[in-house]
Amino acid sequence: MATQTEIRDPGTPQAAAAQDVMIHAEGVIKTFGEGAGKITALDNVTVDIRKNEFFTLLGPSGCGKTTLLRLIAGFELPDRGQILLDGQEIGHLPPYKRPVNTVFQSYALFPHMSVARNIGFGLEMQGRPKAEIKTATEEMLALVQMEHLANRQTDQLSGGQQQRVALARALAPRPKVLLLDEPLSALDLKLRKEMQIELKRLQGETGITFVFVTHDQEEALTMSDRIAVMQAGCILQVGTPKEIYNNPARRFVADFIGDINILEGELQQDGGAVLLPGGASIGALLPEGAARSGKVSIAIRPENMGLTAPDAADASLTGEVTNIVYFGAGHNVHVALDGGGEVLVRRAQTDAQVGAKVGLAVPDAVQVLVD
Amino acid sequence: MTDVTPQTATDARLAEARRQTMGAARRRRWQLLSPALLIIGLFGLFPLTITLVYSFLSPGSYGGVRWEFSTDAYVQFLFDRDIFDDTLSFSATYLNIFARSIGLALGATIGSLIIGFPTAYFIASKPANQRNLWLFLITLPFWVNLLIRTYAILLIIRDEGIINLSLIWTGLIDQPIGILYTDTAIFIGLIYSYLPFMVLPLYASLEKLDFRLVEAAYDLYASRLQVLRHVIVPMAKPGIVAGCILVFIPALGAYITPDLLGGGKQLMIGNLIALQFGGSRNWPFGAAAALILMVVVMVSLTVYVRYSGKEGNGRG
Incomplete structure (x- = not known):
């Protein structure tokens, strides 16, 4: 492809940034259903997500942002195109072989396990030594300020506490990328504002690349290093919050934000x-x-x-x-x-x-x- | 304060009125419950009492009982009485039948769990509008009498049956493998008869399983087997417990299956008890065997439920 050679060309600014790219998606197409009911969730999406950045996929429901996230996580496989993580093709790997963790919209905490066991689950499944799991769990509990609730069952926690456990659980195995699927949508406004700041802090402290999905433009502007605005399976514009806000290139982007x-x-x-x-x-x-x-x-x-x-x-x-x-x-x-x-x-x-x-x-x- | 007195008076009157209403409600509740209680008493407790009483009487020569107190029935269960000098010697005959029955019932329970779990998972993962069809297919065999179905199994596994004939035809064996009238035949028959009792409660708890939890486990580096072990099985525990109880109890007391497929040679407890009320004409011993079976089941169930309840934390 012509675009590919352009990107690989050492003279262009994109190539200079190539070492900094954590996720590179190239020509990704994903459809659901067959025949007349066929829906194109992602229509030839190409995007670069840089290392150690807070990257937000912003768009209305049904724009394909969650599908893109699920493709990166491995819950869905692309029909076409490739996804590179830190330079390696991962499009064909199952979720449990990808160094990527997800914070789910519903949190999806294991109800039959304590808070501490939930947080240590990823490391436990990787077969890490018990001592390491214990240290990492304690470290994560401290990071999300939940030390006092380590032995609780997850159904005894408030929404905000469950949110923190879900975050700690996904961060504990130290993934290369943390995927967040509208994690704040179930919280009330005040808690949501707190968690926005908290998430930004966590991203800074851990140095992990965050890919955040939301339909809330204010949330996106507040937290992101860069935003990709999506509509109908396409990425319309990628830029810093200021660029997206002040210089929207497309009518939809202008209309959607503010x-x-x-x-x-x-x-x-x-x-x-x-x-x-x-x-x-x-x-x-x-x-x-x-x-x-x-x-x-x-x-x-x-x-x-x-x-x-x-x-x-x-x-x-x-x-x-x-x-x-x-x-x-x-x-x-x-x-x-x-x-x-x-x-x-x-x-x-x-x-x-x-x-x-x-x-x-x-x-x-x-x-x-x-x- | 002046308004305290009238208020407490109102409170007292309210409390009195509430007490009266609740008393009436309680009387009414007993009235409405009485038909059910009567039926349970008449058809549940009364026969059990008869069984208990008969087990402590002496056998009549032509069946029935003589009204003489005796513990012979329970003694006979463990000991042989010498016909000449009346001395007792330990005999494991009936204990063996019990052990064999429990072994077969346990085997059938584990067998139907192994077959039933993937089946139930398969149905639960189907779209909601297709699940009823699959459940209907699972329960379809119940529409035919158990006796007829057991005869059908007999036709399939006998020496001239479809299994042996096709194995011979493909050249894998040249002599029929004698399955019929063995423990294997009973084992197959028990699993076939009671599989739906395993699938239905398993389905009920797997259907409620939040598949997002499965995704979360995959995401956290759990392989398929680890997801099954650490997420799906613990969440399905109530269904597993219920299914195992529902298969184990009827399998332990099965009568038709061992009678037809075991050829009457391989006795299970059910056949032993039936024999006492028929050919052996020893009603007290039959009654005693039935009560011993009941106690064994009750004790093992209590232990099982306690143990599995503790493990699963009663959640899910």
Whole structure:
């Protein structure tokens, strides 16, 4: 394949990073069912997950993120493509031969075993000496602050405690990669926030690569080093939380993460600028492979828009305030544009009045979206 | 405080009313239970009492009993009485029959566990809408009388039966292997008869098994055999205990299977007891043998359930 030789080429930036890659998935296809009921869960997915990073697969339910996780764990086998772990092909290995552990959404703790035995289970199955299992179990119990509950049965634990045991159990054998399948979804909000910080701490302390699956964009932005946004079996964009938030390349990515205003415009100057409906022209940030002319969608975050007088010099657009909603940390100002459509402006303080004519200030350069 | 007194008065009245209602409820409960209690008493406890009484009487010459107290039936179980000088000498004849029966019943229990466990696991891992069909197929043999089914087994394993004929036809043997009228024949017959009693409770607990736990164990480096040993079997323990009890008890007291497939030569306890009420005309000894069997079963079950309960922690 052409792309493969490109990646292996020592001159390209991808190749420079090749030693740092923990998981490399190449052209992975996975379908379920047959005939008319056939579902393509993963459609030619290629992705690199680096060593020692907190990598998040983010997307709505049914986008294939859990399937990708199960392929890495070995619960499913790919129809096509290969998965390399630390440079070695693992696509054909059963789960118990992969140095990869999973934290399950349901925790899946063994109800007939104590907390300590649950945590030591992986090492026990690997046939490690008893003394080593004991030391590692104690170490893990301390890591998740559960020392006092070592001899409890797992059904006597709260949800948050079960979560910690599940984490300790998966970390105890020191896997190369820890897979986390929406592990926080069963916890209440306060506990979830605590665990988000806790998970990030654990990842830092253990130095293990974490692959985290979630549909919660806020969770993804909070914890990840890098995020892959998925939809309908494809990875749409991979980047740091800041890149994903500030420069979404695809309309779906922009829409899925946070609030965003999407406006129509037309490219000018070979894609260097975009003409807004109001007649103002501003800089354009084009995603890779986008057309350099024609009508396009642009995305502006509500907090990156400013309110000014309608006749001010920096008023690129004009409109009328239709609603102002106070939400604690600030105000959401809804503005109906003169050219049609509505935008949302987020301001910490505002003296705007409903019904007033306002001008809208936009950033010097705006992100152009690909559908 | 002024409002304490009326409140305690209300409390007292409430308590009184509650006591009356509960008394009425209790009386009503006994009334509703009485038909069931009557049936259990009449058809459960009363025959048992007769058996107990008869085992301490003397045998009548033409069957039945003479109303003379005697412990001969229990003595006869362990000793031979010399016809001439009435001295007792130890005899293991009946103990051997007991031991053989327990051995065969245990063998049949283990055999049906080995066959039944994969069967139940297979059914439990099928999609929910197909499981009922498989369960129906498992229970299908019950639609035919046990006697007829045992005759069918007899036809299969006899010297001219399908097993021997096909083995001879393929040239593996040139003389039929005599299975019929041996312990092996009884063993096969017992497993065949009681296998569904093993499969059904095993299925019931395997069906509740959370297969995500199996995945979790695979993920934690457990091989297939280790998953079976450390996760599936412990979780299926209640089903294993129930299945073993349900197979062991009827197998121990089996009558038709050893009678037909053992040819009446290889006695099991069931045949021994039947013989006492028939040909041997020794009702007290038959009654005593039945009671001894009952005590043996009760003691071994208590030990078994205690032991397995402790192991499995009563969870799952």
